[in-house]
Amino acid sequence: MRRKEFIKRSTLTVGAGIVAPYILPSGRLFAKSGIEKAEHVVMVMFAGGVRQQESILGRYLEDSQGVSGVAGNIMPNLFNGNAPTKKIVYGQDIPGQTRGSDPIPRLLTDSLASKGMTFNEVRAQSAGHYVGLNTLLTGSMSTGQGLKTRPSSPTIFEYLRKHRGFKATDCWFVGNGIGNSTPLLNASTNENYGLNFGANMFIPPITFGSYGQNILSNSKPYSNNELKPMYEMKNFLNNSFALENSRQTTIKNTDDERTRIKEFMRATYTKQILGQIAMPPAAGSTDAFNVAYSAEILKEFKPKMLAVNISEVDGCHSNFTGYLRSLHRADHITAWLYDYIQTNIPEMKDNTVFIVAPECGRNLNPNPILDENDWMAFDHSDANSLRVWSLMVGKNVPKVSVGSEGNPIGRLTDLVPTIADIFGVYDDVMNSGYIDPMAMSQFLRV
Amino acid sequence: MHNFKYKYFIKIVLFNILIMNIYCTKEIHVQYQVNSAYIYESKAQKFKNKNEAEYISILYTSLYQKAIDPMELFQAQSVLYSIGDQNVAKEMLLSGYFNNPKIIIPSNADMRKDIPAFITETYKRFYLRYPSEAEKVYFTNYIKNNPEVTVELIYTAFSTSDEYSFY
Numbered sequence: 001m002r003r004k005e006f007i008k009r010s011t012l013t014v015g016a017g018i019v020a021p022y023i024l025p026s027g028r029l030f031a032k033s034g035i036e037k038a039e040h041v042v043m044v045m046f047a048g049g050v051r052q053q054e055s056i057l058g059r060y061l062e063d064s065q066g067v068s069g070v071a072g073n074i075m076p077n078l079f080n081g082n083a084p085t086k087k088i089v090y091g092q093d094i095p096g097q098t099r100g101s102d103p104i105p106r107l108l109t110d111s112l113a114s115k116g117m118t119f120n121e122v123r124a125q126s127a128g129h130y131v132g133l134n135t136l137l138t139g140s141m142s143t144g145q146g147l148k149t150r151p152s153s154p155t156i157f158e159y160l161r162k163h164r165g166f167k168a169t170d171c172w173f174v175g176n177g178i179g180n181s182t183p184l185l186n187a188s189t190n191e192n193y194g195l196n197f198g199a200n201m202f203i204p205p206i207t208f209g210s211y212g213q214n215i216l217s218n219s220k221p222y223s224n225n226e227l228k229p230m231y232e233m234k235n236f237l238n239n240s241f242a243l244e245n246s247r248q249t250t251i252k253n254t255d256d257e258r259t260r261i262k263e264f265m266r267a268t269y270t271k272q273i274l275g276q277i278a279m280p281p282a283a284g285s286t287d288a289f290n291v292a293y294s295a296e297i298l299k300e301f302k303p304k305m306l307a308v309n310i311s312e313v314d315g316c317h318s319n320f321t322g323y324l325r326s327l328h329r330a331d332h333i334t335a336w337l338y339d340y341i342q343t344n345i346p347e348m349k350d351n352t353v354f355i356v357a358p359e360c361g362r363n364l365n366p367n368p369i370l371d372e373n374d375w376m377a378f379d380h381s382d383a384n385s386l387r388v389w390s391l392m393v394g395k396n397v398p399k400v401s402v403g404s405e406g407n408p409i410g411r412l413t414d415l416v417p418t419i420a421d422i423f424g425v426y427d428d429v430m431n432s433g434y435i436d437p438m439a440m441s442q443f444l445r446v
Numbered sequence: 447m448h449n450f451k452y453k454y455f456i457k458i459v460l461f462n463i464l465i466m467n468i469y470c471t472k473e474i475h476v477q478y479q480v481n482s483a484y485i486y487e488s489k490a491q492k493f494k495n496k497n498e499a500e501y502i503s504i505l506y507t508s509l510y511q512k513a514i515d516p517m518e519l520f521q522a523q524s525v526l527y528s529i530g531d532q533n534v535a536k537e538m539l540l541s542g543y544f545n546n547p548k549i550i551i552p553s554n555a556d557m558r559k560d561i562p563a564f565i566t567e568t569y570k571r572f573y574l575r576y577p578s579e580a581e582k583v584y585f586t587n588y589i590k591n592n593p594e595v596t597v598e599l600i601y602t603a604f605s606t607s608d609e610y611s612f613y
Contacts (some may be wrong), residue, residue: 168531178527186530201530211521212528219541229588229595233603236584241489241609249495249611250532261534262541 034424037443038395040352041419042298042341043307044291044334045136047129048314049380050358054327056120056389057405060084064320064366065375074328076106077335078356078391079113089373090324092282099372100325104282107335112356116393118401119442121408124360127385129314130181132359132412137173137185137307139416139435148181151188153434156416157199157305158188163420163428166304168253169260171199174294174308176286178203182309187251190434198251199305200261204293205286208268217269224259231255264300268293278344280336282329287312291333295340302347305419308337316362320375338393353394353422357415361385388412392442396422400446413439486575492612498523500613502539505605508571509543511550536606544598557597561586572604574613 053063058073058081072084083103091103125135126142134142140153154162157171173186187198206212235255253261271277279292287310294308310330316323334356341348364384366376390410403409413436420429421441429435496504502522506514514522522539529535543549557564565585569577577585589595604610 173530175528178524183527199530201528203528206524206528211525215518215522215525216538216542218545219538220545222541226594227599229592230599230603233585233588233595233600234607236588237603237607237609240581241607241612243608243612247495247612251530252533253531258531258534258537261531262538265534265538 034421034426036424037397037422038351038353039304040302040348041305041355041422042294042337042352043136043305043355043357043415043419044337045133045307045309045359046330046334046356047133047309047359048311048326048330049129049316049360049362049385050313050327050388051316051362051378051384052121052387052389052405054324055079055358056118060324061087061375064378074103074324075331076111077108077331078111080111089321090328100321104328104332107281107332107339112335112338112354112391112393113401114399116354116391116397116399117442117446118392119390119403119410119445120401121403121405122357122388122390122410122412122414123408124358124386124388124412125436127360127380127382129311129359133182133185133309135412135436136357136359136415138188139413139429139439141413141436148184149189150181150184152190154188154190154193154197154432155185155199156307156419157186158190158193158197159416159420159425159429159432160305160423161197161199162193163425164304164423167257168198168200168251169257169301170304172294172297172301172303172306173199173201174290174297174306175201175203176205176290176309176311178206185309191246192432194245195248195251196245199307200251200253202293202297204290207265208272208293209289213269213272216265217273219262219266221263221266222259224256227255227259260301264297268296271296278340280333282332285312285326285329285333287326287330288333291337295337295344298341298348299345302345304423310334316378317367318369318377319371320366320377321371321373323377351395353392353397353419355390355392355415355419357390357412358388359412361387390415390442392418398446402442402446410442410445411436411439414442414445418442486570487573487613488575489573489609492609494613496611496613498526501536501611502526505540506543508605509549509551509601510546532611533606537602540602540605544602551597551601554596557589557600561589565589568600568604572601572610 053059055075056079058071060072060074061067061070070084070086073079073081074090076083089100091100093099094102124132126132130147131142131145134145134151137155138151138153145152160166161171175182183203186201187195277292278295280288290308290310294306298306312326313323313330315326338354341352360380362378362380362385363382366378369377417426417430417435417439418441420426421443426441499519502519503514526535562582565577565582569575
């Protein structure tokens with residue numbers, strides 16, 4: 001009897017010892033459901049409020065300023081269609097010529113739309129930036145979401161870390177500024193997910209801008225071995241303080257991950273001084289800066305999921321010409337990031353799904369503010385602001401164009417289920433109870 | 447006339463005596479003293495999270511023995527806010543501070559001369575409390591058994607720990 005008991009217990013102990021290391025944070029032994037479609041996802045949150053008319057519909061000045069005969073596509077890397085031939089002001093400046101008269105040379109031979117899945121007319125869930133960004137990252141309607149607070153519903157990073165078992169350095173959010181709620185988008189306050197499953201984050205204009213250079217670039221380099229005692233003492237102190245989960249104030253990496261991030265930061269400051277940061281050919285904007293540092297993160301960490309936010313098109317509130325230039329530049333830097341992955345990161349080249357989508361649209365009718373060309377500006381608050389598009393290209397993404405101006409298909413909240421679908425955790429995410437009930441994977445809408 | 451003056455004089459004297467009896471009291475010399483009280487915090491009482499500005503200015507003052515310049519504080523605050531893992535941000539900030547020769551910290555030799563006193567001072571400096579016996583024993587043994595441990599590493603561990611973020 002005793003021997004039987006001994007054998008039973010030791011078998012259970014050995015079994016548990018073998019199995020325990022593979023239990024996911026969600027408590028499941030293996031990630032449930034689907035087949036993984038790709039190993040990496042990069043999402044460009046093409047934010048700031050983008051009108052359908054000047055972007056995917058390629059109407060340039062026709063549907064905004066009452067000028068006829070000047071339609072054309074100013075986003076040649078993302079969409080198909082010929083460029084405008086008249087009143088060219090969306091390009092770069094050439095001394096002695098009309099401002100913006102030199103369009104940025106096209107980077108991609110074939111547009112992203114022609115390579116993958118385009119949802120031409122998607123319903124946004126909000127006409128505002130922050131709820132829109134929340135929608136892109138949480139897949140929830142985000143109604144009642146406060147400003148200057150973390151999302152109340154889990155972000156895609158948390159879903160992936162909990163249900164797919166990704167490390168903190170596998171998930172990155174790259175924000176464009178520390179204003180409003182942007183630096184809070186890397187994790188939610190949700191009690192079942194939250195900071196313990198949040199993503200790493202940099203806001204490159206600050207972290208790697210002049211402030212970051214002044215404050216952090218002087219930091220001492222330590223090797224992992226040198227830091228080991230510090231981490232041991234710190235872990236002792238933290239265990240002794242025993243901070244409850246509800247009082248956590250930050251996402252957490254392992255000691256090794258932290259050392260790696262710090263090494264990356266130091267190396268990046270050095271590269272900056274040496275002028276070795278790869279930049280889009282037509283740089284010179286905060287968005288370009290953001291995208292360039294996203295590329296550095298991608299090259300170093302090869303994250304499973306990276307979301308980068310750009311937003312300069314928001315200048316459309318008061319400067320329509322500036323908005324056109326920002327749209328054209330945003331097309332250029334988005335294409336550059338896509339191309340950078342294809343040409344500089346072999347581990348991600350044929351293994352990544354690249355997603356692009358605005359967070360909201362812009363009004364049908366202008367406000368009275370005139371710019372340097374006497375063109376009227378546009379805010380975002382009406383039904384036209386709920387009209388957006390989405391693009392997806394990469395491994396296992398079919399080449400298809402879905403929906404049209406009069407036939408909207410899909411919702412912005414579809415993107416989180418779509419990413420969950422790519423990583424094979426669709427059921428877990430859809431059954432979490434936090435996803436917009438009308439949302440579904442874009443792969444299932446085709 | 448003479449009678450009137452005399453009566454008037456008597457009245458005034460009586461009135462003054464009355465006033466003095468009512469309003470004059472014996473002067474008492476009071477001396478106040480301060481009772482000795484235990485003012486150090488206990489970790490169980492730390493509930494409030496320091497914000498970035500509080501964290502940086504307290505840390506800076508603790509390491510440089512002077513207040514931080516407002517512009518430097520603003521920049522450091524923004525930088526901390528721009529990094530997702532606050533442990534990474536704080537460790538980077540700290541290692542930058544340690545790279546500045548103006549820092550005022552004990553030498554490693556001083557630390558090893560009297561380890562228990564160093565530990566007590568470090569707990570008071572960063573946590574505003576005394577170490578428990580268990581904490582004292584842990585650090586005494588750890589420092590003794592690990593010759594590579596420096597004041598810099600110990601200060602980094604304390605100032606980036608969870609407890610230091612709360613008050």
